[in-house]
Amino acid sequence: MSDEHTETGTGWPQPAGPARPGGPAGEPDPRPDAPDPDELSPLAPQGRPEPGDDESPVERDEHVERDESAAGAGSAGAGGSLGRLSSAAVMIGVLLVLLGFTLAVQLKTTSTDSSLAAARQEDLVRILYDLEAREMRLRQDITTLEESQRQLRSGEQGRQAALEEATRRADELGILAGTLPARGPGLAVRFQAGPSKAISASGVLDAVQELRGAGAEAMQISGGDRASVRIVASTFFLDGENGSLIVDGRRLTGPFTITVIGDPSTMRTALNIPGGVVASVARDGGNVIVEDREAAEVSALHVPSTLEHARPVS
Structure with missing residues (x-):
C-alpha cells in the first residue's frame, strides 16, 4: 500500500476527478451545499446549452x-x-406627379387673359361698355334681318321689299363709306388745347375709336377755319406744325370739332369713362366740350380711291 493509500485512510486510491486550482484562490469551499465553482464561471452559458454538451x-x-x-x-x-x-412609395410618387401636372394644366387653361388681368379699372370699364354696346347693335341687326327675311318670302310684296331693302343697304353702305351725307341725332365734341400742350393726333384718334365703339354711324372733323374732313375706316391723323392736325393729308387748325351721328347718351358715356378721352385731355391741361345735337349734320364727303386690282363679282 502506498503513502497515498495511507493518507486517505481508505486503503484504496481516490477516483480521478477534475483538478482544482491550487493555492488560496483555488481552495474548495468547505460548505457541503456550496455550488460548483465551474457553474458560477462567467464563461459558462446561463441559458440554452451549447451544442455538444448533451447532444449528439x-x-x-x-x-x-x-x-x-x-x-x-x-x-x-x-x-x-x-x-x-x-x-x-414609387407608385405613390408617380401618382402625385401626375396629379400635380394635371392641376397645373387645368389652371393654365382656365386662367384669365394676362392683358385683362394687368389692365386698369378704367380700361376694364371701357372694354365692358364697348362689348355691351356692340351686343346691343348686333341684336338690333338680327331683328332687322329677320324682318327682312319674312318680307322677302311673301311673293309680290317680297320683290318690292327686296328692292327697298337693296336701296336701304346701298344708302347705309354709302354713309359708312363716306360717299353720302348723313343727318340724325348725335353729338358735337369740341377740343380746346391747354396753355402748354396742344391737342395731339393720338388724342383725337382715341376719341374717334371711343365713338366708334359706342355705335357712331357717321363722323366728320372740322378745324377753326371751318374746313371739314369725313372720317372713315381708312382716315389717318398726324401731328402738324403749331398745334395743327393732318387728317387724310389735309391740314386743319384748332380748335377741332368732331360731329358724330349716333345715340347721344351712349357716346357721351363712352367719352367720360374714368381714364377716357375727357380725362386724358384734362390731364394735359386741355378741355373737351360735349354738346347734344338733335339733328347733327355730317356733310363732308370722302372721295373713294380708284381700284386698280379688285373687281366686283357678279
Missing part, C-alpha cells in the same frame, strides 16, 4: 440547420417587406 453530432447539425433556416426566413421576410414598401 446529428442533433447539433439539426439545430444548426434550423437556426440557419429561421435566419434565412427572417431576412427573406424583411427583404420582401422592404421591396413591397419601396414599390408602393
Whole structure:
C-alpha cells in the first residue's frame, strides 16, 4: 500500500476527478451545499446549452440547420417587406406627379387673359361698355334681318321689299363709306388745347375709336377755319406744325370739332369713362366740350380711291 493509500485512510486510491486550482484562490469551499465553482464561471452559458454538451453530432447539425433556416426566413421576410414598401412609395410618387401636372394644366387653361388681368379699372370699364354696346347693335341687326327675311318670302310684296331693302343697304353702305351725307341725332365734341400742350393726333384718334365703339354711324372733323374732313375706316391723323392736325393729308387748325351721328347718351358715356378721352385731355391741361345735337349734320364727303386690282363679282 502506498503513502497515498495511507493518507486517505481508505486503503484504496481516490477516483480521478477534475483538478482544482491550487493555492488560496483555488481552495474548495468547505460548505457541503456550496455550488460548483465551474457553474458560477462567467464563461459558462446561463441559458440554452451549447451544442455538444448533451447532444449528439446529428442533433447539433439539426439545430444548426434550423437556426440557419429561421435566419434565412427572417431576412427573406424583411427583404420582401422592404421591396413591397419601396414599390408602393414609387407608385405613390408617380401618382402625385401626375396629379400635380394635371392641376397645373387645368389652371393654365382656365386662367384669365394676362392683358385683362394687368389692365386698369378704367380700361376694364371701357372694354365692358364697348362689348355691351356692340351686343346691343348686333341684336338690333338680327331683328332687322329677320324682318327682312319674312318680307322677302311673301311673293309680290317680297320683290318690292327686296328692292327697298337693296336701296336701304346701298344708302347705309354709302354713309359708312363716306360717299353720302348723313343727318340724325348725335353729338358735337369740341377740343380746346391747354396753355402748354396742344391737342395731339393720338388724342383725337382715341376719341374717334371711343365713338366708334359706342355705335357712331357717321363722323366728320372740322378745324377753326371751318374746313371739314369725313372720317372713315381708312382716315389717318398726324401731328402738324403749331398745334395743327393732318387728317387724310389735309391740314386743319384748332380748335377741332368732331360731329358724330349716333345715340347721344351712349357716346357721351363712352367719352367720360374714368381714364377716357375727357380725362386724358384734362390731364394735359386741355378741355373737351360735349354738346347734344338733335339733328347733327355730317356733310363732308370722302372721295373713294380708284381700284386698280379688285373687281366686283357678279
